[in-house]
Amino acid sequence: MLLDWITVILLIGVGLLLVIVELIFVPGTTVVGILGFILTGIGIWIGYASLGSDVGHIILGATVLVAGVAVVYSFKTNSWARFALKEQNRGHVNEDTPHLLAVGEEGVAVSALRPQGTALFADRHHEVQTQGEYITPNTAIRIIKLNQNQITVEAIS
Structure with a gap:
């Protein structure tokens, strides 16, 4: 009888514990969370099988209550906040080297522009984009629009 109780409580x-580890440390649904649910279910099932229906109902209710209290308590005390990402990446393309380009300037597509890629203007590489069309590498291009760090180009026919 005591061994049954120890087995149920441990399972x-x-x-x-595995379900909590899944929520905090292992993102997504993985083997850890599934194994946690299986062990909890086996523990409840053993409680019903070896300790009887009445005790099984009590074990089931206590398990649901403990799990619910743990989740509610963790959200109310904001204990999840220490695991949350709080910093943001505020970097932008071409931010480290400001371009000195002008609308109408001509260059060459270094990579395929589909619609974004790399182009060469005045011996400097720049990240550019088209208005949706595909431009093959080594095609002559012209700047049609500059907007902060966005360089929009078109193919020269």
């Missing part, structure tokens, strides 16, 4: 405890 449910390890199962809930």
